[in-house]
Ligand SMILES: Nc1ncnc2c1ncn2[C@@H]1O[C@H](COP(=O)(O)OP(=O)(O)OP(=O)(O)O)[C@@H](O)[C@H]1O
Ligand SMILES: O=P(O)(O)OC[C@H]1O[C@](O)(CO)[C@@H](O)[C@@H]1O
């Protein structure tokens with residue numbers, strides 16, 4: 429009988445997860461495995477919710493957002509009982525390995541499972557791009573493009589009304605997405621958890637921008653910095669300028685994956701199954717300096733991704 433391999437999508441959905449599922453399933457089938465899709469993230473694993481994936485069942489999904497397996501957050505996995513149930517379910521289902529497609533939390537789950545003797549390969553997928561061991565996560569480029577396109581539109585109305593906008597960008601407690609959005613959308617400022625904001629300086633610069641003839645000023649504000657509406661009120665009070673807020677919200681998680689996201693997802697999925705077939709496990713698949721890479725899950729968990737202050741400086745230098 430063919431060995432069975434499980435695929436699970438976990439945490440927030442990210443565009444390109446489907447392309448990764450397709451790649452893992454097709455490469456796994458090529459190597460002769462039976463590919464089992466676990467539904468609804470780890471909650472589905474605990475509830476034994478699964479489906480067999482075939483070459484045809486993963487057809488026509490490379491270009492779709494969301495995840496056909498569904499996903500979710502399952503706090504129970506962080507408990508001893510939950511982890512025990514997950515290990516039991518994996519054994520009951522006869523899975524030789526589990527390929528986990530998700531973000532840093534999903535990586536922590538992979539780490540725990542591997543410590544319980546389960547063979548795991550994690551694939552980096554999250555719009556947050558906040559994981560050590562990969563320069564980019566699946567979904568990040570798509571979310572970046574979605575946010576930039578939205579800010580281009582906000583710019584039109586901001587210019588027409590001579591307004592300042594505070595635009596809230598997702599990213600949980602990090603500013604990785606925000607800084608790149610800021611650069612690509614030509615934002616005047618970025619506010620990220622990794623860098624302290626000097627309100628006096630920021631407001632003085634906003635006013636100076638106006639004096640230099642700027643008709644709009646946009647602050648890309650990372651969700652991890654607190655309440656964007658309160659921040660906007662503060663800015664309005666300190667500057668006397670007309671300030672509005674726009675929270676881009678969940679549109680950043682949806683939509684058709686960009687070509688770059690699809691390429692990344694396809695390469696990651698293909699590599700994950702090749703690694704497992706070669707007898708490797710407990711690895712985290714990502715991209716480093718343009719090449720698909722694999723670091724041990726342990727290492728990826730231990731280290732923190734460094735925030736790129738240089739990019740933040742470029743945003744500032746160019747927003748004159
Ligand atoms: N420390 C942990 N131990 C075991 N399982 C964990 C741990 N942290 C997270 N998980 C499991 O992984 C799931 C996904 O984690 P989380 O909700 O943090 O999303 P993520 O994978 O980081 O993705 P994203 O940040 O893109 O939404 C959690 O709901 C939980 O089931
Ligand atoms: O979908 P939920 O549970 O509201 O989570 C929102 C979080 O998920 C993310 O969108 C990542 O998937 C973060 O940027 C955000 O903080």
Ligand SMILES: [Mg+2]
Pocket residue numbers: 439531532533554556600
């Ligand atoms: Mg996360």
